[in-house]
Amino acid sequence: MQTILSVATDAFAYGMVLFIISIGLSMTMGLMRVVNLAHGAFAMIGGYIASYVARDLGWGYAPAIVLAVAGTILLCAPLERFLYRRIYGKPELLQVLLTIGITFCVIGITNYFFGPTLKTIPLPSVLAQPVDIGFRTLAGHRIFVIACGIAVAAALWFLIERTAFGIKLRATVDNAAMTDALGVRTPTIYAVAFSIAVGLAAFGGVIGAEFLPVEPYYALRYMVLFLVVVTVGGAGSILGTVVACLALGAIDTVGRYLMPEFGNFFFYAAVIAIVSAFPRGFFGRAQ
Amino acid sequence: MTQSAPLPATVAASFGKRHPLRDLAGFAAIILAGAAGYFLFPDNLALLTRIIAVALLVLSLDLVTGYCGVASLGQATMFGAGAYAAGFACVHGGVTEPLTLVLVGAIAGAAAGLVMGAIMLRAHGLAQLVLSIAIVQLGHEAANKFSSYTGGSDGLAGLSVSPLFGVFEFDLWGRTAYLFGLVLLVVVFALLRFVVSSPFGVLCRGIRQDPVRVKAMGASVFPVMLKMFVISGAVAGVGGALAAISTQVVGLDSISFELSANALVMLVLGGLGSLYGALIGAVIFMGFEHTVSAYNPFHWLTMVGALLVAVVLVAPGGLASLLDKVPGLGRREGGKP
Numbered sequence: 001m002q003t004i005l006s007v008a009t010d011a012f013a014y015g016m017v018l019f020i021i022s023i024g025l026s027m028t029m030g031l032m033r034v035v036n037l038a039h040g041a042f043a044m045i046g047g048y049i050a051s052y053v054a055r056d057l058g059w060g061y062a063p064a065i066v067l068a069v070a071g072t073i074l075l076c077a078p079l080e081r082f083l084y085r086r087i088y089g090k091p092e093l094l095q096v097l098l099t100i101g102i103t104f105c106v107i108g109i110t111n112y113f114f115g116p117t118l119k120t121i122p123l124p125s126v127l128a129q130p131v132d133i134g135f136r137t138l139a140g141h142r143i144f145v146i147a148c149g150i151a152v153a154a155a156l157w158f159l160i161e162r163t164a165f166g167i168k169l170r171a172t173v174d175n176a177a178m179t180d181a182l183g184v185r186t187p188t189i190y191a192v193a194f195s196i197a198v199g200l201a202a203f204g205g206v207i208g209a210e211f212l213p214v215e216p217y218y219a220l221r222y223m224v225l226f227l228v229v230v231t232v233g234g235a236g237s238i239l240g241t242v243v244a245c246l247a248l249g250a251i252d253t254v255g256r257y258l259m260p261e262f263g264n265f266f267f268y269a270a271v272i273a274i275v276s277a278f279p280r281g282f283f284g285r286a287q
Numbered sequence: 288m289t290q291s292a293p294l295p296a297t298v299a300a301s302f303g304k305r306h307p308l309r310d311l312a313g314f315a316a317i318i319l320a321g322a323a324g325y326f327l328f329p330d331n332l333a334l335l336t337r338i339i340a341v342a343l344l345v346l347s348l349d350l351v352t353g354y355c356g357v358a359s360l361g362q363a364t365m366f367g368a369g370a371y372a373a374g375f376a377c378v379h380g381g382v383t384e385p386l387t388l389v390l391v392g393a394i395a396g397a398a399a400g401l402v403m404g405a406i407m408l409r410a411h412g413l414a415q416l417v418l419s420i421a422i423v424q425l426g427h428e429a430a431n432k433f434s435s436y437t438g439g440s441d442g443l444a445g446l447s448v449s450p451l452f453g454v455f456e457f458d459l460w461g462r463t464a465y466l467f468g469l470v471l472l473v474v475v476f477a478l479l480r481f482v483v484s485s486p487f488g489v490l491c492r493g494i495r496q497d498p499v500r501v502k503a504m505g506a507s508v509f510p511v512m513l514k515m516f517v518i519s520g521a522v523a524g525v526g527g528a529l530a531a532i533s534t535q536v537v538g539l540d541s542i543s544f545e546l547s548a549n550a551l552v553m554l555v556l557g558g559l560g561s562l563y564g565a566l567i568g569a570v571i572f573m574g575f576e577h578t579v580s581a582y583n584p585f586h587w588l589t590m591v592g593a594l595l596v597a598v599v600l601v602a603p604g605g606l607a608s609l610l611d612k613v614p615g616l617g618r619r620e621g622g623k624p
Contacts, residue, residue, distance in 0.1 A: 096551075097598070098599040100548060100551075104592030108590075220548075228420070228421065262428070264428050272425065279410040
């Protein structure tokens with residue numbers, strides 16, 4: 001029973017990390033129709049900034065998160081303006097290549113400046129300790145991650161369903177040309193949505209560093225994971241991404257606990273089965 | 288790439304014509320380049336053989352991506368299948384004849400292509416891309432976990448290949464392996480020239496341009512594409528077997544996402560939908576990689592990344608599109624007369 005609870009907590013927390021990072025990717029792919037393989041690179045930039053602030057400067061965890069998110073958004077805004085804007089609506093292959101190119105550049109440049117070592121982000125003592133929740137104790141960091149995941153999901157839901165910006169965003173997704181004709185500045189909508197996606201990637205990269213360690217090839221290694229989550233969930237769907245993250249997080253974590261010698265084997269087998277059965281993902285819309 | 292789709296019949300008219308002179312010039316260029324490599328870099332023949340093996344992989348990817356329009360980030364599955372099959376046959380099966388090993392690799396690659404095509408062709412767009420990644424990762428995990436057969440992360444070592452035709456031994460300097468690889472490349476290239484200019488190859492191009500229209504004309508899309516996947520798998524399998532024979536070891540990296548992604552980069556660098564482009568891309572990419580990454584692997588990544596961005600923004604046709612300006616060598620795109 002103890003084991004089941006701790007496996008479940010781990011799976012849930014892992015799923016939430018996947019969610020926070022992938023929901024940004026899901027937005028980019030659902031809204032701008034860009035297959036963005038550089039999303040993992042954004043998370044990696046966030047992780048490197050946080051590690052620098054928290055470990056090398058010693059400013060603490062909270063400033064690290066804030067600076068990582070703000071810094072990554074600032075660094076990546078020019079990318080949207082000068083590179084991504086040119087590939088909206090282009091064939092998928094070109095998008096894949098451009099974003100892989102960006103990923104390679106990010107890996108090369110970060111390692112030039114920070115060296116090819118694993119970067120740790122020290123947790124504050126509050127999160128490093130186990131927390132007593134009455135009938136048993138859980139790792140504080142896991143609870144923090146789960147809370148963050150739920151908060152992000154709720155905030156995004158509110159933003160998209162209940163605000164004026166959300167209305168414009170949904171209108172742009174449905175018909176960009178018509179929305180533009182009605183006077184909505186769609187380039188601005190794109191830029192803001194892209195920044196939100198980048199910020200979420202950086203946020204997830206920082207708080208998820210316990211699950212997905214920040215290392216030189218982070219951007220390539222986990223990019224596949226995020227892409228898989230979005231495909232399984234269906235691009236552009238918050239609910240789909242949540243379901244996909246929880247399902248894949250559970251499959252991966254349980255697989256590792258029960259049969260550690262098979263590693264990712266079950267994960268990818270499950271992915272092939274799911275994508276074959278639901279080619280548009282769980283909650284994807286018809287193209 | 289997305290020009291107004293001409294009727295496949297008109298494409299057939301322009302492709303049906305064979306260009307024996309142009310083909311001969313192309314073969315002469317490949318053989319000359321190969322011979323030049325042999326005499327100019329006698330100390331780097333292992334690298335040159337590796338380039339040939341990877342060039343076969345890029346050619347196979349070109350068949351699927353350039354001619355059928357199916358973007359794949361998992362092409363190394365077929366390469367790895369060929370390499371491991373040749374490795375098994377040699378280490379566990381006791382087959383040492385190099386040509387037989389290449390045949391084994393081709394068959395295993397074709398089988399992998401059949402499975403991969405059957406899975407990937409069910410989906411479209413992003414889902415297709417993710418399926419290809421999932422398949423190569425699954426293969427990678429499988430090769431890693433069944434380490435009693437595959438050697439896991441240490442690689443499958445100990446291939447002892449008997450002399451070619453019983454005469455030419457695979458020497459320490461890799462001379463035999465290189466020449467063997469070069470001949471394989473030329474033969475495969477000649478076969479592929481035939482395949483892509485046959486009615487079947489033209490139908491594939493038609494499907495790439497407009498699958499709905501081809502279907503409306505009465506041709507069935509799925510079996511044609513699957514057939515191309517099988518051919519592509521056989522080519523990649525030959526490449527894998529060549530890599531296994533020449534290095535006498537099969538590593539986990541032969542069935543990896545990284546190799547697949549690199550192959551795609553090489554193909555686009557050289558030029559999609561052109562067999563020469565695939566060769567040019569492989570040679571340039573691997574040549575630069577060898578030079579620059581010896582200095583610092585991360586500089587190499589930055590450079591490739593910048594190059595990719597530049598190619599996408601400036602020359603989406605790849606380097607081979609520059610060849611179009613040379614009379615007698617250029618490829619014909621679409622239905623232009």
